[in-house]
Amino acid sequence: MAENGPLKVALLGAGVVGSQVARVLLAEGDTLESRVGRRLELVGIGVRREGIERAGIDSSLFTTDSMGLVTRGDIDVVIEVIGGIEPARSLVLAAMRSGASVITANKALLAQDMAKLSATANDNEVDLYYEAAVAGAIPIIRPLRESLVGDEIRAVMGIVNGTTNYILDKMTTASLSFEEALQQAQDLGFAEADPTADVEGHDAAAKAAILAGLAFHTDVRQSDVFCEGITSVTADDIAAADAMGCVVKLLAITKLTNDDEPRVIVKVHPTMVPKTHPLASVSGAFNAIFVDSRDAGQLMFLGAGAGGAPTASAVMGDVVTAARNRLRGSAAHVQTGYMKREVAPIGDATARYYISFDVEDRPGVLAACATVFARHNVSLQTVQQSYLEGLERRDGFAARLGVMTHEASETDLAGVLAELAEASFVGTGVNYMRVEGS
Amino acid sequence: MAENGPLKVALLGAGVVGSQVARVLLAEGDTLESRVGRRLELVGIGVRREGIERAGIDSSLFTTDSMGLVTRGDIDVVIEVIGGIEPARSLVLAAMRSGASVITANKALLAQDMAKLSATANDNEVDLYYEAAVAGAIPIIRPLRESLVGDEIRAVMGIVNGTTNYILDKMTTASLSFEEALQQAQDLGFAEADPTADVEGHDAAAKAAILAGLAFHTDVRQSDVFCEGITSVTADDIAAADAMGCVVKLLAITKLTNDDEPRVIVKVHPTMVPKTHPLASVSGAFNAIFVDSRDAGQLMFLGAGAGGAPTASAVMGDVVTAARNRLRGSAAHVQTGYMKREVAPIGDATARYYISFDVEDRPGVLAACATVFARHNVSLQTVQQSYLEGLERRDGFAARLGVMTHEASETDLAGVLAELAEASFVGTGVNYMRVEGS
Ligand SMILES: NC(=O)c1ccc[n+]([C@@H]2O[C@H](COP(=O)([O-])OP(=O)(O)OC[C@H]3O[C@@H](n4cnc5c(N)ncnc54)[C@H](OP(=O)(O)O)[C@@H]3O)[C@@H](O)[C@H]2O)c1
Ligand SMILES: NC(=O)c1ccc[n+]([C@@H]2O[C@H](COP(=O)([O-])OP(=O)(O)OC[C@H]3O[C@@H](n4cnc5c(N)ncnc54)[C@H](OP(=O)(O)O)[C@@H]3O)[C@@H](O)[C@H]2O)c1
Numbered sequence: 030m031a032e033n034g035p036l037k038v039a040l041l042g043a044g045v046v047g048s049q050v051a052r053v054l055l056a057e058g059d060t061l062e063s064r065v066g067r068r069l070e071l072v073g074i075g076v077r078r079e080g081i082e083r084a085g086i087d088s089s090l091f092t093t094d095s096m097g098l099v100t101r102g103d104i105d106v107v108i109e110v111i112g113g114i115e116p117a118r119s120l121v122l123a124a125m126r127s128g129a130s131v132i133t134a135n136k137a138l139l140a141q142d143m144a145k146l147s148a149t150a151n152d153n154e155v156d157l158y159y160e161a162a163v164a165g166a167i168p169i170i171r172p173l174r175e176s177l178v179g180d181e182i183r184a185v186m187g188i189v190n191g192t193t194n195y196i197l198d199k200m201t202t203a204s205l206s207f208e209e210a211l212q213q214a215q216d217l218g219f220a221e222a223d224p225t226a227d228v229e230g231h232d233a234a235a236k237a238a239i240l241a242g243l244a245f246h247t248d249v250r251q252s253d254v255f256c257e258g259i260t261s262v263t264a265d266d267i268a269a270a271d272a273m274g275c276v277v278k279l280l281a282i283t284k285l286t287n288d289d290e291p292r293v294i295v296k297v298h299p300t301m302v303p304k305t306h307p308l309a310s311v312s313g314a315f316n317a318i319f320v321d322s323r324d325a326g327q328l329m330f331l332g333a334g335a336g337g338a339p340t341a342s343a344v345m346g347d348v349v350t351a352a353r354n355r356l357r358g359s360a361a362h363v364q365t366g367y368m369k370r371e372v373a374p375i376g377d378a379t380a381r382y383y384i385s386f387d388v389e390d391r392p393g394v395l396a397a398c399a400t401v402f403a404r405h406n407v408s409l410q411t412v413q414q415s416y417l418e419g420l421e422r423r424d425g426f427a428a429r430l431g432v433m434t435h436e437a438s439e440t441d442l443a444g445v446l447a448e449l450a451e452a453s454f455v456g457t458g459v460n461y462m463r464v465e466g467s
Numbered sequence: 468m469a470e471n472g473p474l475k476v477a478l479l480g481a482g483v484v485g486s487q488v489a490r491v492l493l494a495e496g497d498t499l500e501s502r503v504g505r506r507l508e509l510v511g512i513g514v515r516r517e518g519i520e521r522a523g524i525d526s527s528l529f530t531t532d533s534m535g536l537v538t539r540g541d542i543d544v545v546i547e548v549i550g551g552i553e554p555a556r557s558l559v560l561a562a563m564r565s566g567a568s569v570i571t572a573n574k575a576l577l578a579q580d581m582a583k584l585s586a587t588a589n590d591n592e593v594d595l596y597y598e599a600a601v602a603g604a605i606p607i608i609r610p611l612r613e614s615l616v617g618d619e620i621r622a623v624m625g626i627v628n629g630t631t632n633y634i635l636d637k638m639t640t641a642s643l644s645f646e647e648a649l650q651q652a653q654d655l656g657f658a659e660a661d662p663t664a665d666v667e668g669h670d671a672a673a674k675a676a677i678l679a680g681l682a683f684h685t686d687v688r689q690s691d692v693f694c695e696g697i698t699s700v701t702a703d704d705i706a707a708a709d710a711m712g713c714v715v716k717l718l719a720i721t722k723l724t725n726d727d728e729p730r731v732i733v734k735v736h737p738t739m740v741p742k743t744h745p746l747a748s749v750s751g752a753f754n755a756i757f758v759d760s761r762d763a764g765q766l767m768f769l770g771a772g773a774g775g776a777p778t779a780s781a782v783m784g785d786v787v788t789a790a791r792n793r794l795r796g797s798a799a800h801v802q803t804g805y806m807k808r809e810v811a812p813i814g815d816a817t818a819r820y821y822i823s824f825d826v827e828d829r830p831g832v833l834a835a836c837a838t839v840f841a842r843h844n845v846s847l848q849t850v851q852q853s854y855l856e857g858l859e860r861r862d863g864f865a866a867r868l869g870v871m872t873h874e875a876s877e878t879d880l881a882g883v884l885a886e887l888a889e890a891s892f893v894g895t896g897v898n899y900m901r902v903e904g905s
Contacts, residue, residue: 168766
């Protein structure tokens with residue numbers, strides 16, 4: 030940057046988030062200047078489509094040559110809010126190599142290429158900040174990178190997708206079906222026309238990878254994340270959870286195995302959470318991240334996980350911080366995956382499970398069921414038996430068992446499920462859900 | 468620091484917090500080294516009493532010459548967990564002037580001398596971090612200093628004292644009196660033998676000053692904070708709150724007035740909070756900070772607000788961050804009170820109020836009451852009248868009014884209260900409580 034001249038900011042993307050970032054940069058110039066100690070000048074905005082009318086922004090700022098913008102050599106901070114892998118990846122790498130600090134909200138890119146991006150930031154002594162990439166406005170990246178870095182994190186569990194939390198909340202509180210709740214979310218603009226990335230858990234999986242990498246100082250990619258969405262969650266599941274004093278949430282979960290060399294468990298799935306757990310009361314489209322650590326104990330961070338303005342708030346916090354660093358001729362430490370931990374296969378992950386299935390109502394059946402669980406080292410916490418009557422009664426299976434297990438591995442769970450499916454005294458349609466939080 | 472040699476850390480204080488910080492520094496050396504990129508060496512611990520047996524720590528580390536320790540010239544990071552104004556103040560100033568970065572958990576000192584401490588850090592280009600000073604392990608200082616610094620904060624409301632939250636919680640959920648709940652808190656070690664600083668709100672007031680200064684970029688001292696404790700909260704207040712769908716919390720609150728040049732409102736008092744508000748469900752000795760801002764919207768941070776290990780977690784996050792900065796030859800931006808906002812007198816603060824008092828049961832009384840409120844520009848949201856019978860009935864005052872007002876200033880409230888106290892149709896013992904959060 031020029032002595033005493035403004036810091037030059039380039040913005041890539043002017044969509045939901047980018048337009049809000051531009052608003053703040055253009056409308057709050059004086060405030061930002063006093064916070065940073067130097068003027069921030071928005072010198073250009075990279076977009077895909079030319080000649081579009083964009084409300085309130087001088088059209089001369091726009092360019093379709095994003096690469097030219099970020100490599101012109103005098104840019105201090107590049108904000109990437111395009112999304113997706115390419116051209117975002119090439120643009121942020123080129124920006125850092127040209128000496129610019131990078132702020133990005135791009136979870137997909139970070140969850141694929143964190144190691145490369147961090148190394149490039151460190152090699153070029155520039156900042157790489159991405160507070161907006163997980164849980165929108167909620168400060169969680171900086172707390173993990175800095176506030177908790179002297180502690181030992183044991184687990185992170187997050188509601189990191191507002192759409193699915195909205196849907197599950199409506200299924201719970203308004204007894205809607207999945208389809209009805211999804212439709213309502215779409216009508217209200219919470220869910221996209223193509224809701225796949227949300228409801229199949231892919232969006233949450235990208236965030237889970239980022240959280241796991243930060244929490245455990247290792248490289249985790251979205252492809253490492255076990256991922257199950259909410260499309261097959263039924264009204265019965267919600268009712269069963271309620272009967273067990275739980276609610277169903279789509280959680281991004283990361284923790285370590287108990288091995289001598291602990292491996293990373295990282296997964297996204299519908300989860301039964303006790304109603305007494307802080308995450309249980311996170312309603313609507315809100316996001317929340319729960320962290321359990323050795324010294325700090327249990328922490329929770331709650332707020333708006335998406336939307337243009339909230340996401341812009343997180344982006345602008347990073348911009349001001351990077352700009353301040355720049356004035357001091359420095360850049361913050363960029364976390365690296367120095368621990369080189371392995372990601373455990375899902376079979377080695379442990380959880381408690383709630384399993385329900387129909388059984389014949391005759392002496393010995395309960396004992397036979399218990400034997401199946403015992404054979405696979407799954408011990409039972411509670412067993413509830415209810416009798417099926419009239420229409421509910423299926424093919425001679427007169428009772429329904431609801432079993433809550435103690436902590437067990439997914440491999441052992443799979444063994445139980447396979448054997449129950451074969452057992453003559455068990456009806457079809459064995460249902461299960463993972464249970465987390467105590 | 469020496470080229471490639473360890474970073475030298477001096478610890479001042481080895482009490483509840485200091486002993487936990489020492490434990491982490493001594494037991495987690497390898498982990499901290501990989502996080503920082505350099506060994507952290509604990510070179511000395513300043514204490515007051517000589518020759519005490521201190522579990523697990525080499526006695527040669529201790530010194531009663533804290534000033535000699537922090538000014539010896541080769542210290543990279545000084546951790547101050549002595550508490551109080553002197554000698555802590557002289558020690559941290561001397562440490563910074565000797566080129567050391569300072570980490571402190573000392574809310575009392577920060578709430579008295581923030582401006583001086585920040586200026587000294589900036590002048591000497593060292594870090595001044597104090598995450599542990601407010602709400603223990605909960606990351607709130609860093610989110611305010613960095614994550615939200617590109618946003619415009621509208622209000623911060625915090626449960627920042629675990630002892631008083633525990634007492635109020637017990638009064639609410641177990642119907643204990645203030646005295647019984649305090650006794651229980653003392654028996655469980657939550658409350659000190661002399662609970663004054665907690666129950667009178669002084670501890671919360673120091674934290675309110677720090678939060679207000681950070682949120683509004685200005686200098687706020689504890690002496691600027693309006694402060695009312697919980698000693699006069701009664702079972703009746705708790706019951707009245709419950710009847711209005713609220714709970715009573717001791718909140719540290721800061722927001723701005725609506726003036727052209729907004730002034731800072733900063734106060735601590737027992738507060739009725741709607742049960743639907745996120746702060747309402749913060750139970751036991753937990754702390755939580757609620758932030759409302761222009762772009763991020765509503766955020767909440769929840770966790771353990773005190774205790775040796777949680778506070779040490781916050782301290783150690785600051786230590787690692789300061790050490791990393793040091794390796795890069797830099798220090799983070801230290802917030803200054805550049806906005807030079809005034810603190811508004813409490814009379815100019817606004818809130819909603821719940822006011823209850825006995826009245827004569829005869830035609831015209833309700834109208835007369837309404838006139839009193841109207842004369843002072845206090846408009847009414849709801850009025851509930853209940854009839855007093857038998858024993859409850861006092862000196863001819865046969866009905867009790869419960870009034871919820873709209874937002875009004877404390878000056879106008881005081882006018883209402885004074886006039887009600889004089890009115891012949893109103894009984895003695897007019898009760899009121901401030902209401903915040905919607
Ligand atoms: N939306 C949220 O609530 C939210 C929350 C957290 C994080 N994020 C992340 O923020 C990023 C942006 O999301 P968004 O919702 O703002 O997306 P969006 O509304 O789809 O906007 C994308 C922007 O990028 C531009 N763009 C697309 N391809 C480009 C190219 N090849 N070269 C230059 N510009 C290109 C588009 O230009 P045109 O305008 O010309 O089409 C558009 O302005 C994503 O990484 C997303 O995951 C979003
Ligand atoms: N306790 C918490 O949960 C908590 C939470 C958040 C923040 N904090 C803050 O952390 C700080 C420390 O609190 P604490 O609870 O750890 O206090 P503490 O248990 O009373 O310990 C104070 C320590 O300071 C030492 N000390 C006292 N006067 C000294 C002097 N003149 N010179 C050198 N050392 C001196 C004492 O030495 P001796 O051991 O020789 O007596 C003792 O080791 C305070 O600022 C407090 O507000 C505490």
